[in-house]
Amino acid sequence: MRKFSYLSIFLISILIHSQTVTLQEFSTGFTAPVEITNANDTRLFVVQQTGQIKIVQSTGAVNAGNFLDITNKITYGGERGLLGLAFHPQYSSNGYFFVYYNDLSGNITVSRYSVNAGDPNTANPTSEKILLNIPKPFSNHNGGSIHFGADGFLYISTGDGGSGGDPNNNGQNKNALLAKLLRIDVNATGPYNIPAGNPFIGVDGADEVWAYGLRNAWKFSFDHVAGNIMLADVGQNQIEEINRMPVTQPGINYGWRCYEGNSTYNAAGCAAASTMTFPVATYNHSGGKCSITGGYVYRGALYPAFTGKYFFADYCSAQIGMMSPDNTITWTTAFSGNNFSTFGQDAQNELYVASINNGIIYKVTTTSLSTTENTSKEIKIYPNPAAGRIFVTGLKENNAVAKFINAEGRLVLEAKVEADGRVDIPTLTPGMYIMNIYSEGYLAVSEKVVVKAER
Structure with missing residues (x-):
């Protein structure tokens, strides 16, 4: 059974739809999770920075064994370890998946592995084919996101090599593979091919480079509906940034180390600012913020109020941010006790955070409802407004539980639905609540209810 934790919320509009963000505890017991993804089926795959990939079933249960364990191949500690995972677009037929890690020398490594024939829950640890090995001068700023684009090519974000201020100026060196967004064709007999359309083929710049001028992109994602790359870049001392650019536009210079966000950082030898692409949104380190964790534009079906909004987080403040298409940012209050390291999607594009x-x-869920207050035509909740008790009819099970969420997004009452459908609510103060009814541990219906004073 899934356990629900209502940690914090933010209100977008209390007059119209009092939209809230809540976090539903889905699965636990992981060690340093840094990536969540799917293989276009019902499972989630969770990357542990320590070197293992775990499989999570749709119920939240974690498989006892590892999908892959490459602990003996990686350097773990600080920002290093096993960092990224992407499944080949034809994974269901070829069984190929790709990982991003720091090898025993600390270098960035991108490799291909294969799933075990006959066992979809384990990979073949001897099947590694190394595609890239990029030397790194320092231990930090490793990047680590890998995703396949709609064009079928593998995109890879690399950090600037570490230390402070990019001392080697990898960000502006188009011939370096650090501080870049790379694009390669993995359908090759050799390590990889260079896709046609990469911007620096035959000119100044490495053939693999798709975009440059990044400090430490943690993380990037594709919004396939809008056709954009969403890229969060961790700042140096003061400014975190969000970039949004069409996936079809190559050769972008995101500005580091010349600029941190929109502010000049080190202009020595820099090209004109007009040649660079600046972020669509930034935030500073006030309120305990320190480091952006990039996420996804929500394209799921469960929460229409989230559609088209970009979710991200700040690692230190434990807040989740939501950026609207007009680039305005709204923050939750802190989900205390959490350092958010990654977001992820399931095969239905529903959103998770670790x-x-x-x-x-x-x-990632919400207590807000769509324009349809009660999505079930069979389940009825009455009276509404109610005082002292409220009734539920139409449930198919007899062990239902009602949970009441107040306007601050907090769980204030959990009560049994009695055999006659009665839910006793004498402790609820007058006001508006979201009444969520769970049957067999799953959400059966959600409805706004008004509690009035008893006479």
Whole structure:
């Protein structure tokens, strides 16, 4: 049974739809989770920075064995370890998946592995084919996101090599593979091919480079509906940034180390600012913020109020941000006790977020309803407004539980639905609540209810 934790919320509009963000505890017991993805089926795959990939079933249960364990191949600690995972677009037929890690020398490595024939829950650890090995001068700023684009090519974000201020100026060196977004064709007999359309083929710049001028992109994602790359870049001392650019536009210079966000950082030898692409949104380190964790534009079906909004987080403040298409940002209050390290999507594009310090995977949900207050035509809740008790009819099970969420997004009452459908609510103060009814541990219906004073 899934456990629900209502940690914090933010209100977008209390007059219209009092939209809220809640986190549903989905799965636990992970060690340093840094990536969540899917293989276009009902499972989630969770990357542990320590070198293992775990499989999570749709119920939240974690398979006892590892999908892959490459602990003996990686350097783990600080920002290093096993960092990224992407499944080949034809994974169901070829069984190929790709990982991004720091090898025993600390270098960035991108490799291909294969699933075990006959066992979809384990990979073949001897099947590694190394595609890239990029030397790194320092231990930090490793990047680590890998995703396949709609064009079928593998995109890879690399950090600037570490230390402070990019001392080697990898960001502006188009011939370096650090501080870049790379694009390669993995359908090759050799390590990889260079896709046609990469911007620096035959000119100044490495053939693999798709975009440059990044400090430490943690992380990027594709919004396939809008056709954009969403890229969060961790700042140096003061400014975190969000970039949004069409996936079809190559050769973008995102500005580091010349600029941190929109502010000049080190202009020595820099090209004109007009040649660079600046972020669509930034935030500073006030309120305990320190480091952006990039996420996804919500394209799921469960929460229409989220559609088209970009979800991200700040690692230190434990807040989740939501950027609207007009680039305005709204923050939650802190989900205390969490350091959010990654977001992820399931095959239905529903959104998850992981906390690296406590090993919890949450599902991102909302207590807001769509324009249809009660999505079930069979289940009825009455009277509304109610006082002292409220009744539920149409449930198919007899062990239902009602949970009441107040206007601050907090769980204030959990009560049994009695055999006659009665739910006793004498402790609820007058006001508006979201009444969520769970049957067999799953959400059966959600409805706004008004509690009035008893006469």
